[in-house]
Amino acid sequence: MSLPHRIRALPFLVVCLTSSAAAQSAADRVATGDSLSRLLSPAEALREYELAVALDSSSSLARWKASGASIDVAKQLTSDHDRARRDRLYAVAQRHAEAAIALDSLDADAHFMLAQALGRLSLTKSGKARVRYGRRIYDEAARALALDSTHDGAHHVLGAWHAEVERLSGLTRTFAKLFLGGGFLGRADWDSATAHLEQAVQLRPEYVFHRLELAQIYLDRRRDAAAQDQLERILTLPNTDVLDWANKEEAMRLLSRLRERQSRR
Known part of the structure; x- marks a missing residue:
């Protein structure tokens, strides 16, 4: 290659090398974030994931992991x-998840993170807005399951959605259907709530929150023995989520109340 051609090629080579280095550095940041997440340090993990996004804005993986870490920080x-x-953190989680979907619409984790972010964010909104969020939450979780039928998190979100709608009073559901555009709420049922949470537990049996949500559904359905089994199992599991200490306290409270009720029979 002649000298002029070499000189002209230099900018292209620099861009390629820089892009390669940035991509590698982004992967390293994601790996570090994953390690911190396993140590239940979501704030530190979030910094790593956002550094990865800054280094490689085309990474759907870094985006949805940043979304998950934002949720874990916010929910505490x-x-x-x-x-x-x-x-603000829930809004950040939503933006990261939406960006991840824009980058890769076939990524089940990205759709799940958006459903989770919207679920948390909806709790801060008015009744009418929450109904609208409810439709998006359902759609995103269903999309995640369509892409990956073994996604335990998506099963959990859908199961919880069915349960929360079923827990609404008849008057509230009727009002939502008539005045808030909540006709889709009619698809909710206890059997679907139970089936989705049972599947979530089967797919990830060590995850405390799956079992707690399932136990609460069993209690709603007067399946006390099944609920007791889940609550007792929870107390034997390691903490794998930043809120597991609180989840275990709730399990102990429910178990105590259940045993008290049984003693009065």
Whole structure:
């Protein structure tokens, strides 16, 4: 190659090398974020994932992992003083998940993260907005399952959706259908709630929150023995989520109440 051609090729080579280095660095950041997530350090993991996004904005993986870490940070902020920061983090989680879907619409994890972010964000909204969020939550979780039928998180979201709608009073559901555009709520049923949560537990039996949600559904359906089995199993599991300490406290509370009820029979 002549000298002029070499000189002209240099910018192209620099761009290629820089892109390769950036992609590798982004992968390293994601790997570090994963390690921190396993250590239940979501704030530190979020920083790593967002650095990965800054290095490689085309990474759907980095985007949906940043979404998940944002949710894990936000859901620990329970005081009124932290409300604004919590809501901002849920909005950040939504944006990351939507960006991940825009980059790869066939990524089940991206759709699941959006469903999860919307679910958390909906709790901060008015009744009418929550009905609208409910439709999107259902659609995104269903899309995740259509892409990956073994996605335990998507099964959990759909099961919880069915259960939450079934827990609404008849008057509330009728009002939502008539005035809030909530006609889709009619598809909710307890059998679907149970089936989805049972599948989530089967797919990831060590995850405390799956079992807690399933136990609550069993209690709603007066299946006390099945609920007790789930609650007792929860107390033997390791913590794998930042809220597992609280989930286990709730399991102990429900178990105590259940045993008290049984003793009165």
